[in-house]
Amino acid sequence: MAQRARPLSPFLHYRWQYTNTLSILHRITGVLLSLGFLLLVYWLAAAGSGAERYAAAVDTLGSPLAQFVLLGTAFSFCYHLLNGVRHLFFDLGHGFELQTARRSGWAVAIAAVVIGLVAWLVLRAALGGAA
Amino acid sequence: MSLRSPLRRVTYLGSAKGGSGHWYAQRVTALALVLLGLWLFVSLATMGGASHEHVVAWLSSPVAAALGAVQAKARARPTAGGPIAWRLT
Numbered sequence: 210m211a212q213r214a215r216p217l218s219p220f221l222h223y224r225w226q227y228t229n230t231l232s233i234l235h236r237i238t239g240v241l242l243s244l245g246f247l248l249l250v251y252w253l254a255a256a257g258s259g260a261e262r263y264a265a266a267v268d269t270l271g272s273p274l275a276q277f278v279l280l281g282t283a284f285s286f287c288y289h290l291l292n293g294v295r296h297l298f299f300d301l302g303h304g305f306e307l308q309t310a311r312r313s314g315w316a317v318a319i320a321a322v323v324i325g326l327v328a329w330l331v332l333r334a335a336l337g338g339a340a
Numbered sequence: 341m342s343l344r345s346p347l348r349r350v351t352y353l354g355s356a357k358g359g360s361g362h363w364y365a366q367r368v369t370a371l372a373l374v375l376l377g378l379w380l381f382v383s384l385a386t387m388g389g390a391s392h393e394h395v396v397a398w399l400s401s402p403v404a405a406a407l408g409a410v411q412a413k414a415r416a417r418p419t420a421g422g423p424i425a426w427r428l429t
Binding site: 296336 | 370384385389399415
């Protein structure tokens, strides 16, 4: 006798779409921000430990790996900030129409990439070797 | 250590009475962090090379100390309501 089809957990059969992509990205960028802020803590702690330690930290932060982490943090910061504001509008009951939600989602994603890149370049210039 | 699942132990006990407070704190800290985050970015972006003297002077100012402390507190606040795994789901 054929086995009766059992119901599936929702996330196993929902179609992948922009809504869950944006939501997952929001959580991932939140986690990445927590990690990225360790760079800031390291930099501040070095500044508080005297000129020599600070100079050493500036060298470390100038490495390609640290620069890559900073770029990721800049993007995460912009995405989480912009999408967070989008969610605050959702909380107030605005922006749920399909077309509006899709447009605001795309706007947030594109703006985060562009502004994140610009923010990274600005930080690099402003923080000298430190960023 | 109990062999009972956490779910079994809390089912039918009702709410923890902390939900709306947590929800409200998330919104308040979110609004505060929009402003505080932008302040942090502007502060770093106008560092002009970030010499050690400049960074120490900035860190020593009462405004940076106060806004930095408030920001650190606000960024840590949403995790106070539960373990991080709960926030990720």
